[in-house]
Amino acid sequence: MDLDEVTIRRLSRHCLRFRDPDDRAAWFQFGTTLALFLAAAGLMLFGAATGNYALLALFLPAGGLLVRLFGVQHDCGHNSFFTSRRLNRSVGRFLSLFTLTPFGYWSRSHAVHHTTAGDLGRRGIGDVDTVTIDEYRRMTPAARRRYRLYRNPLLLHVVGPPVYFILFQRSPFGQSLPFRDAWRSIMGLNLALLLVYGGLIAAFGASVVALAILPTAFVASWVGGWLFFVQHQFEDTHWEESEDWSMQRAALIGSSYYVMPKVLQWFTGNIGLHHIHHLNCRIPNYRLQACLDGEPMLGNLSRLSLRDSFRCIGLALWDPAARKLVAF
Known part of the structure; x- marks a missing residue:
């Protein structure tokens, strides 16, 4: 669906009404989610330490709660969760201990993503690598194989997310932003992780901590990676030349607009309403639904159901003529 400028301006004005944070709602979301997550994590640690391995089944809801905490950290990075900028930064950095994501560096690279998403001339920061059909045809055979490997569903959706969140984010080398921008944030978090999880390992043992922590991190990375993919990698998405x-x-x-059952929408912090978030990233996640409800047209744009989203897995090339994302 194409939109005229008058409609775009009208929708933008509508979204402005929902951009102010509500500290009471923010504290309630943060406090309840963190309490539930820490309770689940504590029970899993207890289960791994005492041999009550049935408690380790909590890794599924704990993974969902970690995704929700990442949503809080994400909003803090936009300075949209609390009214206080300092509080946003403090909570965002604190949550890095659980999400394993360096708050300062990720916030800067994510801001670039918001100002370049869909721009063919400014790809490569905070997005899934995507090439056009013509670019793919001009690639060398070796480059084509590398791109096909990168877009392979097993690598992109199963192996890639845990490797990225758990391992790749530990190094300031090879990141999309300059090294100096990555070093302080990433290495500062690494030191904090060493102290916190090193202390847990010293107290309970490496195998116990691994059993209690890693399954949750894997689930959260898979869910988070999938959400990031379908938010922009759907058939009728939009790419345009810079001019x-x-x-x-x-x-x-x-x-x-990723339409999910309410329970999944809760665990994912309303991030499925991604078209609204990109239109105005200052809207806190707890106000996105009200924004959607207040303008019927927003509910009809870029809708993607759970069933339809699985058809996105094979999409890999942008076709400028058809204005669609297509398979190899």
Whole structure:
């Protein structure tokens, strides 16, 4: 669906009404989610330490709660969760201990993603690597094999997310932003992780901590990686050359409205309403649904059901002529 400028401006004005944080709602979401997560993590640690391995089944809800905490950290990175900028930074950095994501570095790279999503001339920071059909045809055979390997569903959706969140984010080398921007944030978090999880290992043993922590981290990384993929990698997404690119248009028709059951929407912190988030990233996640409910047209843009989302797995190339993402 294409949108005229008048409609885009109208939708943008509507979203402005929901951009102010509500500290009471923010504290309630943060406090309840953190308490539930820590309770689940504590029970799993107890189960691994005492041999009550049935408690380790809590890794599934704990993984969901970790995704929800990542949503809080994500909003803190946009300075949209609390009214206080300092509180946003403090809570965002604190949550890095659980999400394993360096708050300062990730926030900067994610801000670049918001200002470049859907722009063919500015790809490569905070997005899934995507090439056009013509670019793919001009690749060498070796480059094609590398791109096919990268877009292989097993690597992209199963192996890749845990490797990225648990291992790749530990190194300031090879990141999308300059080394100096990555070093302090990443290495500072690494030191904090060493102290916290090193202390747990010293107290309970490495195998106990691994049994209690890693399954949750794997689940959260798989869910988070999948959400990030379907938010922009759907058939009718939007890419445009830089001279014709508009951030508002790219937000509304290049970011999906991922329609999920309410329980999944809760665990994922409303991030499925991604078209609204990209249109105005200052709207806290706990106000996205009200924003959607207040403007019926937003509910009809870029809709992607759970069933439809699985058809996105094979998509890999942007076809400028058809204006669609297509398979190899």
